[in-house]
Amino acid sequence: MDERHGSGSELPAAPLEDAELRALTLDGMVALAAAMLRRGLENPSSPLRKPALATVKASGAPAVRTVILRSVDLATRKLGLFTDARSRKAAELGAEPRAELLFYDPACDIQLRLSGRAEIRVGDEAAWASAAPPSRRAYLVTAPPGTPSAEPVSGLPADVAGIIPSLERMEEGRANFAYVEISLTEADIVVLSRAGHRRARIRFQADGEHAEWLVP
Numbered sequence: 001m002d003e004r005h006g007s008g009s010e011l012p013a014a015p016l017e018d019a020e021l022r023a024l025t026l027d028g029m030v031a032l033a034a035a036m037l038r039r040g041l042e043n044p045s046s047p048l049r050k051p052a053l054a055t056v057k058a059s060g061a062p063a064v065r066t067v068i069l070r071s072v073d074l075a076t077r078k079l080g081l082f083t084d085a086r087s088r089k090a091a092e093l094g095a096e097p098r099a100e101l102l103f104y105d106p107a108c109d110i111q112l113r114l115s116g117r118a119e120i121r122v123g124d125e126a127a128w129a130s131a132a133p134p135s136r137r138a139y140l141v142t143a144p145p146g147t148p149s150a151e152p153v154s155g156l157p158a159d160v161a162g163i164i165p166s167l168e169r170m171e172e173g174r175a176n177f178a179y180v181e182i183s184l185t186e187a188d189i190v191v192l193s194r195a196g197h198r199r200a201r202i203r204f205q206a207d208g209e210h211a212e213w214l215v216p
Helices: 018-022 025-043 088-095 125-130 132-142 168-174
Strands: 052-056 062-066 071-073 078-084 098-105 110-122 177-191 197-204 208-214
Touching: 025 071, 025 088, 025 098, 025 110, 025 177, 025 197, 052 088, 052 197, 062 088, 078 110, 078 132, 088 110, 088 177, 125 177, 132 168, 168 177
Parallel strands: none
Antiparallel strands: 052 062, 052 098, 071 078, 078 177, 098 110, 110 177, 177 197, 197 208
16 A cells, blocks of 8 residues: 555545535545554554444354554554454464454544455464563463453462463563454555545455445
């Protein structure tokens, strides 16, 4: 995804209206999509840091949950997430790699949907090295996520509950750690406005990006 300049090159602080809305071009819509991803990666407090990930269950039913955006490569059109290798979403993506991510920024009222194919890499060395200690500790959970429990539990062993253990102790959780890399195939961006919404689709192909306007 190119980082283009001009209209929409940065995220607006408020919903686009009037002249700003009318000035939007397809290049500007592409730039807004890129800006949303940059904001999500760079600003931990932004709602764009926590998109919703949709997968397909073995039954064919949809499944959706909030995830944390861990990496963005606009040049290669790839995003990265962390997950427990024992989780249902890991199993779902392993069986059916097609996935969608939904980003929404309430400040500027812009929605971005990204479609792509996921690859799961268990114990990925580079991703594990980039994970902060609190993230690494999560993979010491003794039972797979979603396991029924008779009482509220964190799932963490007693010796690490409430503390950040040594790096050596956390290394034991690496076998449960997985990096999910999503190669993007398409983006759908909607700029919401009282004057009339604007929507565009961006297809990512070998010869570049192909954007077109859509009826909102």
